[in-house]
Amino acid sequence: MKVLKGIGVFKGIAFGKLHMFEKKTCTIEKREISNAENELKRYKSANDIAVRELGDLYNKALKDVGEENAMIFQIHQMMLEDMDLVCFIENLIETQMVNAEYAVSEAARKFSMMFAAMDDEYMKQRSSDVKDVCQRLICALISSRSESNAKSKLSYIIGADDLTPSETIQMDKKTVKGFVTMQGSHNSHTAILARTMNIPAVVGLGGQLKEKYEGCEIIIDGFSGTVYINPDVTTVRRLKKKKELCDHQNELLKELKGKKNITIDGKTVDICANVGSPADLDGVVQNDAGGIGLFRSEFLYLRRDDYPSEEEQFMAYKNAAVKMNGKRVIIRTMDIGADKKADYFDLPKESNPAMGYRAIRICLDRPEIFKTQLRAIYRASAFGKISVMFPMIISREEVVEAKRIVRQVCDELDRDNIPYSREVEIGVMIETPAAALISDELAKEVDFFSIGTNDLTQYSLAIDRQNNKISSMYNPHHKSILRMIKMVADSAHKNGIWVGICGELAADEALTETFLSMGIDELSMSAPFILGIRKKVLEINVDEVKEKIIKDLSF
Ligand code: PEP
Ligand code: MG
Secondary structure, three states: OEEEEOEEEEOOEEEEEEEEOOOOOOOOOOOEOOOHHHHHHHHHHHHHHHHHHHHHHHHHHHHHHOHHHHHHHHHHHHHHHOHHHHHHHHHHHHHHOEOHHHHHHHHHHHHHHHHHOOOOHHHHHHHHHHHHHHHHHHHHHHHHHHHOOOOOOOOEEEEEOOOOHHHHHOOOOOOEEEEEEOOOOOOOHHHHHHHHOOOOEEEOOHHHOOHHHOOOEEEEEOOOOEEEEOOOHHHHHHHHHHHHHHHHHHHHHHOOOOOOOEOOOOOEOEEEEEEOOHHHHHHHHHOOOOOEEEEEHHHHHOOOOOOOOHHHHHHHHHHHHHHOOOOEEEEEOOOOEOOEOOHHHOOOOOOOHHHOOOOHHHHHHOHHHHHHHHHHHHHHHHHOEEEEEEOOOOOHHHHHHHHHHHHHHHHHHHHOOOOOOOOOEEEEEEOOHHHHHOHHHHOOOOOEEEEOHHHHHHHHHOOOOOOHHHHHHOOOOOHHHHHHHHHHHHHHHHOOOEEEEOOHHHHOHHHHHHHHHHOOOEEEEEHHHHHHHHHHHHOOOHHHHHHHHHHHHOO
16 A cells, blocks of 8 residues: 555545546647548547537526527537538548548638628627537547546546646546546645535645556545555545545535524624536535625636637526526636636736736736626526626726726617616625725725635735645735735725625635624635535624634734
8 A cells, every 4th residue: 555645625535446637638630540431430429429418418408598598509419410511521531531630620610710701690600609519529539539548437536747627627527536636736726626526636746646556446535635545454444434424424514404604693694605617506506505606707718719609608607597596696707817728818928827917807908708708697697696706806997997898798788688687796806915905995896895815815925826835835824814804894894895705715614703703794615615614603603702803813
């Protein structure tokens, strides 16, 4: 047995075989093939998979969002079966002896250009649809190739040097029981996704994790950040017991479903969920969230080769609004940049991307991308209680400009007679020290604040949240951070707006008393933490602890 020590990012135990993750490059390589017949077969079976997937999506959308909106998946199915497209791809494979992925990407390029050049507005819009269906086809082709390498489809644990957020999000929760990586830190987006997906994970293992462990039985202990390779019988027995205990505690927490988040002395707080993708919505409902406090919309932009269309985004936001059945859903406008990259944005290479061209900076600089997203969000607001918030704000001017663009979008919707709610709240994330320090001014421009403690910590302490070498210095409990949170809460309340926390700190039980003493109105976290924090809230008496907590934080 080998014992490896890393950073546990989700408290859980997982057993499985280790499968080392192969990085898939986004760029499609042109390969010469020797057997066109085999390649045509690959293409046909990938096409069948894509058509089937679209059928499933159609059925799901039919239930969730109605026939009109589900239609798009039928259109995509028809496109995949369109004879012009099929003949083009088959012809390229046969005459040029190239791989199917390349032939499909060439078809995407040619047909999307052809549609884009048409005069008819409806046909023009099909340009992004054809790219979308071809991307689905390419994914089916790529996974059919890598599936043959996979050792087992049954409960395995992914091992990798590092995983990007987009690689993490594509993991199938049914088969991936956990993951272990050489790089990574507690507050990287990959770690956050593991928590949202309820998957035990240990990161930052460095060179201890070796390729030669491929196929070995392993156990992850996310509580202590320990990984056991080929565990001995005693260790298996001990960890099985620990897992049983953990499962039992989770069962007990389920009894808190339906209960209010109310302290002993009668103070209430909203406990909401953070989501990274529509797939997280079931967990949100299962864990009895009071709403969605952070919808990280940028995940809709990852793992694809073109911008998501307005329609596609609309469906995702509408689906969330409908599923939450009147509870608030806060959509954060896309926070692309830093570790969440999408090639088609053509972002410049930066030496310091976390402080670079990202999030609201891109949106204000390329308003056409921003407007598409805002239209989708506002259209979805007709189907539930949607709020919108802007990330990475550093000035009042940015907020004023973002709101001006929102007004433009609303005017256009009015002009086109498209319904939307007139009560969409607009908020900002407070995740830069600049925003915290001018929160009194910002509060006059918006309806709410949501404090992003992950970035607020990174920027205040000048500690890269991704860098595991200095992760022991990444201390969100630092007095400077807590003082800023209190300052932001005071600015919000003085100006009559509410304030939440949507960074990872919201789920930190050691600070629940502190946040309630500050009067924080909402805590938003990965869904699996919600009932644990509810339990904590039920045990607190704010009146008893408030004075001391606030005094300790004072200047
Ligand atoms: C944060 O910075 O705290 C936050 C919630 O946003 P993200 O983690 O997506 O950067
Ligand atoms: Mg952030």
